[in-house]
Amino acid sequence: MSQYKYLCGFGSHFSSEDERCPNSLPVGQNSPQQCAHGLYAEQLSGSAFTAPRTENVRTWLYRKLPSAVHKPFQALKTAKYLSHNWDEQQPNPNQLRWKPFDVPTTQQQVNFVEGLHTVCGAGDARTRHGLAVHVYLCNSSMDTAAFYNSDGDFLIVPQQGVLDIVTELGRMSVAPNEICVIPQGIRFAVKVEGPSRGYILEVYDGHFCLPDLGPIGANGLANPRDFQTPVAWFDAAEVKNFQVISKFQGSLFAAQQDHSVFDVVAWHGNYVPYKYDLSKFMVINSVSFDHCDPSIFTVLTCPSLRPGTAIADFVIFPPRWSVQEHTFRPPYYHRNCMSEFMGLILGRYEAKEDGFAAGGATLHSIMTPHGPDFKCFEGASKAQLKPERVAEGTQAFMFESSLSLAVTKWGEQTCQKLDAAYYECWQALQNKFKLHN
Missing domain, CATH: 2.60.120.10 (Jelly Rolls)
Structure with a gap:
């Protein structure tokens, strides 16, 4: 049986x-x-x-x-x-x-x-x-x-x-x-x-x-x-x-x-x-332009009493085709009224291929800004936009919550795994503003 x-x-x-x-x-x-x-x-x-x-x-x-x-x-x-x-x-x-x-x-x-x-x-x-x-x-x-x-x-x-x-x-x-x-x-x-x-x-x-x-x-x-x-x-x-x-x-x-x-x-x-x-998740994605909100990758949710707002969502970022035109394809820079805890099961996450390793994690708290690192931004801004596979051999996930999460002493100190240099991945981004193009 x-x-x-x-x-x-x-x-x-x-x-x-x-x-x-x-x-x-x-x-x-x-x-x-x-x-x-x-x-x-x-x-x-x-x-x-x-x-x-x-x-x-x-x-x-x-x-x-x-x-x-x-x-x-x-x-x-x-x-x-x-x-x-x-x-x-x-x-x-x-x-x-x-x-x-x-x-x-x-x-x-x-x-x-x-x-x-x-x-x-x-x-x-x-x-x-x-x-x-x-x-x-x-x-x-x-x-x-x-x-x-x-x-x-x-x-x-x-x-x-x-x-x-x-x-x-x-x-x-x-x-x-x-x-x-x-x-x-x-x-x-x-x-x-x-x-x-x-x-x-x-x-x-x-x-x-x-x-x-x-x-x-x-x-x-x-x-x-x-x-x-x-x-x-x-x-x-x-x-x-x-x-x-x-x-x-x-x-x-x-x-x-x-x-x-x-x-x-x-x-x-x-x-x-x-x-x-x-691997059985049926991916929904854009076939025209713009990067969709990550909610399209929700596997399971635990709803709160507020419609459309979750105590916790379980979201994955599986292998998929990326075909958007006239679009910065990686995740956009973002500040969120939700807490975002990410983990990596295998492979290399497309928005931060360096530093975010399988078996590790990240936490971006409520209204804490985050997004692609310098290397990802520069590459995606200049890439030739053609249909391509994204996240092949990779599986990243996110626990997202409407609650503001507090880190334990073990998480912040005892485990000794907190990366003090994480902030550096954005420091090379430059001000490229020009008043007249």
Whole structure:
């Protein structure tokens, strides 16, 4: 049986059962007096019970034991650079660029949770408003532990190394140039085969969804049918010492239990983890003149209560044809009422081919000016305009937010990856103004 089902449409209802245990799903009701095979029924709700039907998400799990069967949670201090303290540093309006973040050496074993490092963020998980940007830097697997985030959704962007992710609803393998979303509350474990690095966008307000297409019409950008969700799978191994890690109000807690959380034999609902291959993104672009706003590259969005304004957008800049005439083709110089955090999965970003490296990042805060460096501007201003491929072999992305992001102490000091010379990439630009041409 295939490891995945195609999501087909956000909000659609799905069902799955492990092929080793057929007829596990009840017929006609969610919680019968006695579930098949001695299983327990448990609902996982990702929205209020009374949320509108179009926004109501939940999944019924049929598992060997309820999730409540665990010992008390105790504070856990293993991820010492995971933070939600946005006041530990003075605000910094400068353009910021990080060199590639260091992955752990072979002398130090660090798993996914231990390797979470918060770079920046805003808001408060307790009031369910805001976001955080993390990087994960790890080299070992979570073999007898699982993690869940009580605060919000995780959008995970691998940059180095394949992630084998086991979730309560099944397994996913997520490689660089793919992404996955683990919704709030779903328990998962990450297994790796060596040094691994990537980026995480965490949102507190709601859930990620596809952006509306407006005049684009019915098709384009990230098509729903290309998203995949896992099929049901349960761990048949006997486990006597299992750790459940919870991220709750920005802090970590751990509880012990004598069985694996990956004991879900069957499930049905519309609250599921999913993955997406970024190479399947259908690019929309100008075929006449001018450089389009980057919103045309939005893969997923977490909307705010203000129409057209996002708590967070996930945007990519994939390989594509550039054919505009009478146009400066690279991104224009820009000041924005949004915060823009960029990362590079592979290749060389076309607007800054030097200095912005895969595994690194940039942050251009609200109203902080930014744009092409001197080399890019000079080349694009004089280039012969003919159809050409842009960003071939490259995948850059952006986490964009309407919130003003604060950088953590780890991001600005401890990681020692902040590039103090970033501002220099614009200093060679010259005043070429002439009153009379």
